[in-house]
Amino acid sequence: MPLNFTLASRNLFHDRLRFVATMVGIVFSVVLVMVQMGLYLGFGEMVTRMIDHADADLWVMRDGTKCFEDPSLIDARKQGAYQAIDGVASAEPLVIGFSDWHMANGAITPVFIVGSNLEGPGLRPWNIAAGSVDTLKGEEGVAVDKTYYERLGINGLGSKAEIRGQPVQVTALTDGIRSFTTTPYVFVDMSRARTYVGIPKTYANYFLIKLKPGADAKQVSNAIKAQSPNYEVMTTAQFSERSRTFWLFGTGAGAALFAGAILGVIVGTVIVAQTLYSSTNDHIEEFATLRAMGSSNRYIYTVIIYQALLNAIVGFCFAAAIGMIVVFFTRSGALPVVITPGLMGAIFLLTVVMCIASAFTAILKVVRIDPVVVFS
């Protein structure tokens, strides 16, 4: 082990109280950044979950639709015309919208209806925990997430309620299909969905287009737009990105999360800078001795940088462990914290950069050392 690393590590761990204080600061800062960015990723995934799970290559919607939950009506009678376009395998309408769930005890709670043609490709419930999708084809069958028992006043399969005065029965339960708006999703057959959200049979909110193998998405898109000039056609990826951008940046939610992350970086940088400066100050005679002995500036900088790196590595390890605990406990919540390996790597780099940048003030202090002080 290089001697300057030994000197750096011993100086750092020598004052345990200060080291613990530094660790608390770094861990607080890194966990804050990690959670904020994890929420950002989690939120990003959450807001596009429906789009990403739909069995569609293209989405047809009214011009200016901002996100999945922004339903504007389109003409459902275009289905035949779209299906006739060269390269289109299927064109299935999708109906969505808010409605009221009337519980058996008389209480009411808002729900978000998702109605798709259950015979063809579309947007069906996934992660089925109990029951089956086929049961939704019945007169009253609906699928809800099992995390909403209390919210919907149900206790499992067979529970009954009403939507817009129509009796419904829970015939399928999903696991983990939660809405970031906290309004429960209710999956139903498309025809009943129109009744529940109150739109005529000739309307829908989206068309989900499935392309034939080898079909040109751009050509199909242009053909649809030629038939429906007021409609937009987007690939699933494009619509997903538009929804994510709207919710993250159109609403300020993303900016708030980023602001929290930046605050974390600032807090961490200041704490590490203060600690390194104070540590350097406490060991200033030693640095002066090094200088008197003929040490190059580079050698002294290396000692300080090693201290910064040690702070970063130890602090990050603690923060990563806490981050994983947060991920575990939020995994089935309304807004899970998602920490991907990429995010973890990026935050490690950020921590290293933050700690090295913090060494700047300490280095400035050392640069000004007059070695003559060793004689005083």
Add this chain to the structure above:
Amino acid sequence: MSGAVLEANQIRKVLGHGAGQVHALRGVDLALRGGELTLLMGPSGSGKTTLLSVLGCMLTPTSGTVSIAGHDTANADAETLARLRRNHIGFIFQSYHLFPTLTASENVQLALDLRGEPSAPARVRAHAALTQVGLAHKVGSFPREMSGGEQQRVAIARAIVSNPSAILADEPTAALDSENGQAIMAILAEIAQEPGRGVLVVTHDARLLPYADRIHRIEDGLIVGVEAGQARKAELRAAAAGPR
């Protein structure tokens, strides 16, 4: 006796500005010869420490020249002076200036590490230097586990381990009792026997006079006298070998 390993000619040093200006050195000439232990003696405020700082390439003289092992320090930048220090000068300080978090061996190795020497041979050389000053049994001890005399011996080992041309010692016995002080001086006198190495000891302690080959007396920033020392080093070394 060898030629000068460190030479200062007409050194002047003015400290401060304006009305607060002090002429700390006023034309000092000094030659530190290899194989000799030279004492620089003078009262407080006579310019001893300023001269030591200039000779040690830590302070640039206002005028005059300093040459160390044949290298002229005139116009040298801070990094060049630092290189001269680490390659040609060993320092011993009154308050030892050891690194409290490093062992005796690591403290000594540090002088070699600064020169970029690999750690394995550096460790061997550090042990040899500690053995030379009678601390072979303390290689793994931290400064807090050693007496003042032992710490100063570690500092001496650190100063000699890189085999410098000049060793500059600032009041090396001031913080020690008489017995340990004599032992340290005996070691320094022994170190000064090497032909290519000169030892300069700054002191105001007259008890060190017997160890000197040469004595420079400084007053008010001027060398006011140079005397030959007494030749009692071997005798004193033998006497001081006991308390180590």
